[in-house]
Amino acid sequence: MSxxxxxxxxxxxxxxxxxxIYTVAGSLAVLGALVFVxxxxxxxxxxxxxxxxxxxxxxxxTNIRDGVLxxxxxxxxxxxxxLVLGVLLAVGxxxxxxxxxxxxxxxxxxFRAVPLLITIYVLWVLFLANRGTxxxxxxxxxxxxxxxxxxxxxxxxxxxxxxxxxxxxxxxQSEAAYALGMRKAQVMLTVLVPQAVRSMLPTIISQLxxxxxxxSLGYVITYQELLFAIRQMAGNITVNEENPYVPxxxxxxxxxxxxxxxxxxxxxxxxxxxxxxxxxxxVAGAGEPVTAADALEVAxxxxxxxxxxxx
Amino acid sequence: MNVLLDHLPEFRDGFLGTLSITAASAALxxxxxxxxxxxxxxxxxxxxxxxxxxxxxxxxxxxxLLFLVAFFVVPQILFPGTSPFMLATLALGxxxxxxxxxxxxxxxxxxxxxxxxxxxSIGMTFLQTLRLIILPxxxxxxxxxxxxxxxxxxxxxxxxGAFSNTELFNISKLLSDRGFAIGWIFxxxxxxxxxxxxxxxxxxxLLERRLEVAR
Amino acid sequence: xxxxxxxxxxxxxxxxxxxxxxxxxxxxxxxxxxxAAKVFSGEYTVAKNVTLxxxxxxxxxERKKIVVGAKADQPFLGFQDTDGKxxxxxxxxxxxxxxxxxxxxxxxxxxxxxxxxxxxxxxEGLVDFYVGTYTINDERKQRVGFAGPYYTAGADLLVRRDDxxxxxxxxxxxxxxxxxVGSTPLSEIKKPKYGAETxxxxxxxxxxxxxxxxxxxxxxxxxxxxxxxxxxxxxxxxVVGKPFTKEPYGVGMNKNDKVLxxxxxASLEKHIKNGDYKKAYEGTLGKSGSAYVAPETPLPRN
Numbered sequence: 001m002s003x004x005x006x007x008x009x010x011x012x013x014x015x016x017x018x019x020x021i022y023t024v025a026g027s028l029a030v031l032g033a034l035v036f037v038x039x040x041x042x043x044x045x046x047x048x049x050x051x052x053x054x055x056x057x058x059x060x061x062t063n064i065r066d067g068v069l070x071x072x073x074x075x076x077x078x079x080x081x082x083l084v085l086g087v088l089l090a091v092g093x094x095x096x097x098x099x100x101x102x103x104x105x106x107x108x109x110x111f112r113a114v115p116l117l118i119t120i121y122v123l124w125v126l127f128l129a130n131r132g133t134x135x136x137x138x139x140x141x142x143x144x145x146x147x148x149x150x151x152x153x154x155x156x157x158x159x160x161x162x163x164x165x166x167x168x169x170x171x172x173q174s175e176a177a178y179a180l181g182m183r184k185a186q187v188m189l190t191v192l193v194p195q196a197v198r199s200m201l202p203t204i205i206s207q208l209x210x211x212x213x214x215x216s217l218g219y220v221i222t223y224q225e226l227l228f229a230i231r232q233m234a235g236n237i238t239v240n241e242e243n244p245y246v247p248x249x250x251x252x253x254x255x256x257x258x259x260x261x262x263x264x265x266x267x268x269x270x271x272x273x274x275x276x277x278x279x280x281x282x283v284a285g286a287g288e289p290v291t292a293a294d295a296l297e298v299a300x301x302x303x304x305x306x307x308x309x310x311x
Numbered sequence: 312m313n314v315l316l317d318h319l320p321e322f323r324d325g326f327l328g329t330l331s332i333t334a335a336s337a338a339l340x341x342x343x344x345x346x347x348x349x350x351x352x353x354x355x356x357x358x359x360x361x362x363x364x365x366x367x368x369x370x371x372x373x374x375x376l377l378f379l380v381a382f383f384v385v386p387q388i389l390f391p392g393t394s395p396f397m398l399a400t401l402a403l404g405x406x407x408x409x410x411x412x413x414x415x416x417x418x419x420x421x422x423x424x425x426x427x428x429x430x431x432s433i434g435m436t437f438l439q440t441l442r443l444i445i446l447p448x449x450x451x452x453x454x455x456x457x458x459x460x461x462x463x464x465x466x467x468x469x470x471x472g473a474f475s476n477t478e479l480f481n482i483s484k485l486l487s488d489r490g491f492a493i494g495w496i497f498x499x500x501x502x503x504x505x506x507x508x509x510x511x512x513x514x515x516x517l518l519e520r521r522l523e524v525a526r
Numbered sequence: 527x528x529x530x531x532x533x534x535x536x537x538x539x540x541x542x543x544x545x546x547x548x549x550x551x552x553x554x555x556x557x558x559x560x561x562a563a564k565v566f567s568g569e570y571t572v573a574k575n576v577t578l579x580x581x582x583x584x585x586x587x588e589r590k591k592i593v594v595g596a597k598a599d600q601p602f603l604g605f606q607d608t609d610g611k612x613x614x615x616x617x618x619x620x621x622x623x624x625x626x627x628x629x630x631x632x633x634x635x636x637x638x639x640x641x642x643x644x645x646x647x648x649x650e651g652l653v654d655f656y657v658g659t660y661t662i663n664d665e666r667k668q669r670v671g672f673a674g675p676y677y678t679a680g681a682d683l684l685v686r687r688d689d690x691x692x693x694x695x696x697x698x699x700x701x702x703x704x705x706x707v708g709s710t711p712l713s714e715i716k717k718p719k720y721g722a723e724t725x726x727x728x729x730x731x732x733x734x735x736x737x738x739x740x741x742x743x744x745x746x747x748x749x750x751x752x753x754x755x756x757x758x759x760x761x762x763x764x765v766v767g768k769p770f771t772k773e774p775y776g777v778g779m780n781k782n783d784k785v786l787x788x789x790x791x792a793s794l795e796k797h798i799k800n801g802d803y804k805k806a807y808e809g810t811l812g813k814s815g816s817a818y819v820a821p822e823t824p825l826p827r828n
Contacts, residue, residue, distance in 0.1 A: 008436075011354065023355055023356060023357055026357040040388040040389075044387050046387070110501060110505075113501060113505045114501045115467070115469035116466070117470060117472075118497070121480075121484065122497045126493060126494075213372070217470075220473065227375055231379070234383075245384060249379055256371060257368060257371040260370075260371035
């Protein structure tokens with residue numbers, strides 16, 4: 001059982017009865033609230049069959065699919081770039097050269113403090129003004145404003161995460177590396193960063209989920225991702241003189257939740273594969289006992305696991 | 312420079328707007344977050360399931376979508392005519408509560424097992440154990456993550472700007488639409504956010520130190 | 527274990543949505559109101575070999591596409607249905623102007639530009655010109671050039687059908703009024719003499735939705751836009767019908783491109799005179815209940 005079970009005793013007969021009462025009451029309360037919401041929305045005609053029939057329409061389906069694709073596109077590019085930038089900034093902040101350190105620190109602090117929404121908007125205006133020199137055309141401006149915005153913000157956050165991870169690597173690691181005659185850059189990129197990534201993977205993943213969700217801020221500059229498509233359709237389709245806001249929000253929300261859950265599951269899976277391949281000293285996984293089976297799988301085909309994702 | 316001086320009242324309104332939305336939704340998120348964290352460790356299965364569902368749903372939904380729910384679905388269910396400020400607080404507070412809940416829960420998990428066992432052995436009920444023994448001790452470990460959650464909340468409040476709330480993002484857009492140099496606006500707005508976020512992290516560091524002494 | 531469970535849950539939902547979004551499905555417009563089919567859509571003679579000393583036009587000619595900014599959420603004015611087809615009076619105007627500049631309907635790339643980013647989009651050249659219920663005023667003239675006015679609307683009020691208390695802008699004291707960020711009726715209604723409480727959203731449809739839910743008591747913007755929404759929901763909403771401002775609509779474009787501005791002005795005049803304008807009007811805006819008023823020509827050219 002989970003550690004929380006220590007908070008209460010194994011229930012005796014009386015408690016069991018009482019818990020059962022609570023169970024029933026709690027379920028009824030949750031169910032009641034749910035029924036109330038559904039009934040109220042039903043009153044407003046949000047659950048009328050015609051209202052949901054719109055999802056049988058080819059145009060609506062194409063719009064949703066295109067929205068999902070646009071969202072994934074911005075996320076994919078933004079996620080990769082932000083991880084790259086994160087490594088660079090983390091290394092920069094730990095650099096021995098003062099100007100580099102100051103620059104990295106200033107960059108991180110500035111973009112972490114400003115809301116992403118504002119960063120995206122400002123980048124968009126700047127990109128528009130300098131479109132000719134930057135060579136953007138058509139939808140490119142919106143796309144890159146969104147992607148670069150995602151990159152600088154999430155890159156700064158990832159940098160801080162990585163820095164914490166690098167600082168947590170035992171000192172002996174870098175000392176041993178220096179003793180072997182490795183250069184600073186080598187120590188950083190081949191010894192410290194991979195271990196930091198491994199130990200910080202859960203945090204990095206949850207930041208990636210944030211990145212995925214943040215693509216929805218592209219609506220402010222009319223980047224036509226999923227949320228934009230949903231809002232537009234919710235406003236433009238009328239069924240029985242009502243707008244299908246509720247169906248659109250439910251469907252759109254379900255897609256977002258599914259994408260985020262799949263992303264975390266995927267990342268967790270990669271992490272576990274990485275754990276099994278013991279390529280270095282495992283920092284965070286110390287709690288996990290090394291079983292004989294794990295030790296046998298040293299030759300796991302995934303080299304470095306999560307660390308390999310970095311570059 | 313001129314942008315700031317000429318539009319000081321706008322900037323002030325925006326600053327205060329951001330502050331008040333942040334404060335209101337932080338309070339809501341704290342209350343809800345602790346409550347849901349209590350649900351998640353409680354002995355009653357439906358409450359646990361409810362807590363898990365709550366966190367899973369709210370953590371994986373974009374904030375803007377929650378704003379849509381608050382502004383276009385909630386009024387259909389209850390209280391039409393609620394002010395945009397309240398609705399924005401609702402959306403931000405619910406969203407942030409899921410993060411607070413997870414922070415509190417991991418804080419609960421760091422309290423040594425012996426504490427809870429001791430509490431149980433002297434006959435405390437679940438609620439007593441949680442309220443008198445576990446939560447006060449968990450506070451110490453929860454404070455640092457809470458600080459970053461509230462800083463994130465400050466920045467998330469910018470989304471409210473697109474939903475009829477006066478705050479800093481609104482002001483920056485208003486001024487840039489009027490044709491002022493976006494670079495300057497950005498710097499001033501960034502400074503305003505830096506002030507708020509530094510204030511929050513300073514406050515929490517103070518809190519941390521106080522709690523340290525109390526040990 | 528937990529990971530596998532969440533993964534399974536995620537995969538299931540995604541599979542469900544995949545079936546929901548898979549291609550195929552019924553063709554045609556979603557919803558019961560097939561607005562697009564009812565609204566007139568004309569064809570205009572495309573001018574050949576247009577040579578103008580206009581930097582914007584030259585760039586457009588190079589890429590063989592003209593980018594036109596428009597609204598997508600205003601029935602009978604600038605509307606985009608779920609198939610991506612655009613209809614409405616503003617769209618017709620855009621097509622007329624584009625035709626005279628040498629671009630057929632197929633060569634127009636429409637871009638949805640919401641009110642709140644109009645000035646920036648136009649002055650930074652994201653669109654070549656903009657036709658979307660765009661009121662000409664002095665503040666905007668500092669950032670964009672206008673041709674027209676091609677139509678004069680006036681700010682009016684949209685209220686719920688059963689609401690007889692709001693009879694005009696003077697009856698708005700203490701009422702909640704919704705309008706669009708950065709729009710002219712919004713700054714008008716914000717004046718203290720009306721005493722209204724304002725809600726500012728970024729889309730007209732959001733305001734209309736708030737009105738239907740009882741979240742606000744009235745929506746204010748140009749009557750032309752409001753009538754379109756009222757016509758789509760005739761059993762629930764009505765327009766008060768007492769315009770309290772004048773909103774002359776212009777075609778927005780780069781401020782420094784006078785040649786293009788004159789060309790657009792000439793094009794508008796031509797179509798007003800040859801009857802295309804009237805035909806387009808009656809097939810679009812006229813259907814939502816605004817009577818035809820011929821715009822004054824010649825249009826101003828300074």
